[in-house]
Amino acid sequence: MTAQVIDGKAFAAGLRARVADLAATFEQAAGRKAGLAVVLVGSDPASQVYVASKAKQTAECGMASFEHRLPEDTVQADLLALVDALNADPAVDGILVQLPLPGHLDEQQVVARIDPDKDVDGLTPLSSGRLALGQPGLVPCTPLGSLMLLKDRLGNLSGLDAVVIGRSILVGKPMAQLLLAENCTVTIAHSRTRDLPEVVRRADIVVAAVGRPEMVRGDWIKPGATVIDVGINRLPPEAGQAKGRLVGDVAFAEALEVAGAVTPVPGGVGPMTIAVLLRNALVAAHRNAGVALAEAAL
Numbered sequence: 001m002t003a004q005v006i007d008g009k010a011f012a013a014g015l016r017a018r019v020a021d022l023a024a025t026f027e028q029a030a031g032r033k034a035g036l037a038v039v040l041v042g043s044d045p046a047s048q049v050y051v052a053s054k055a056k057q058t059a060e061c062g063m064a065s066f067e068h069r070l071p072e073d074t075v076q077a078d079l080l081a082l083v084d085a086l087n088a089d090p091a092v093d094g095i096l097v098q099l100p101l102p103g104h105l106d107e108q109q110v111v112a113r114i115d116p117d118k119d120v121d122g123l124t125p126l127s128s129g130r131l132a133l134g135q136p137g138l139v140p141c142t143p144l145g146s147l148m149l150l151k152d153r154l155g156n157l158s159g160l161d162a163v164v165i166g167r168s169i170l171v172g173k174p175m176a177q178l179l180l181a182e183n184c185t186v187t188i189a190h191s192r193t194r195d196l197p198e199v200v201r202r203a204d205i206v207v208a209a210v211g212r213p214e215m216v217r218g219d220w221i222k223p224g225a226t227v228i229d230v231g232i233n234r235l236p237p238e239a240g241q242a243k244g245r246l247v248g249d250v251a252f253a254e255a256l257e258v259a260g261a262v263t264p265v266p267g268g269v270g271p272m273t274i275a276v277l278l279r280n281a282l283v284a285a286h287r288n289a290g291v292a293l294a295e296a297a298l
């Protein structure tokens, strides 16, 4: 039987609609809009597209969008000064610095400078610590979006075997923490993992976040498993085409033959990333303004 294709685009649209409803209620209660600031340094083409989408979707949800585009040769001190100014701005509830930053900048220092109460990316040391300790806080967008898709498909995840392939700060590590908090038995696999296919074959849940096109093959997947593909890789263009095809880290057609459910690329986890960012910005706005929010509604 063919696997269910998990429609992240539709799920993200539903989440954005809920955010928009609650953003309007927030504006009534707080007497101002919730505000999200996004900082882009340089001209990476993919980052430009993501930042433009973030600004557009923020405004569509009825929140204030503050976009800061800085030149490629921006120095660390100037970027830190902008973060400081956004930290101090009462109209800004959430701050996101688009990653990756140009190589000459110290990413960790920039992220750590963000006020944890405005850390809608969930990447500051305090947010990471809270997640590890099981304390409430803001959680990185892609892992939280992936968890929402998993819970929507599977309900209770308790006791399931989960393998996360990749150990990045942005996805792999927080994803593993979230699955652990749901009482999964979690394995984090990475480039040095021995016999990766065999490790993956044991998993009821596979989260692939390695950045290697179609690396996870169909015969690695346990029959009926739920596969979340976080990879977004552009293949070289075929003859006569300007752009190459987008593929994930999972061989999608092969996975469809074995898995119980699988996210497509595009249209799976990707759209959830921005929808969860808007959700996090709204959560931060409520906390910063002292307005109550039933977070379960999101």
Ligand SMILES: Nc1nc2c(c(=O)[nH]1)N[C@@H](CN(C=O)c1ccc(C(=O)N[C@@H](CCC(=O)O)C(=O)O)cc1)CN2
Residues within 6 Å of the ligand: 050, 096, 097, 098, 099, 100, 121, 141, 142, 170, 232, 246, 265, 266, 267, 268, 269, 270, 271, 272, 273, 274
């Ligand atoms: N500070 C951050 N930087 C980056 C993050 C992040 O969460 N915080 N994530 C990624 C990029 N990203 C958002 O920033 C992002 C990636 C993908 C998508 C998306 O909707 N993808 C579409 C396909 C888009 C295309 O055609 O290229 C999909 O999968 O359907 C949205 C946001 C790295 N940086």
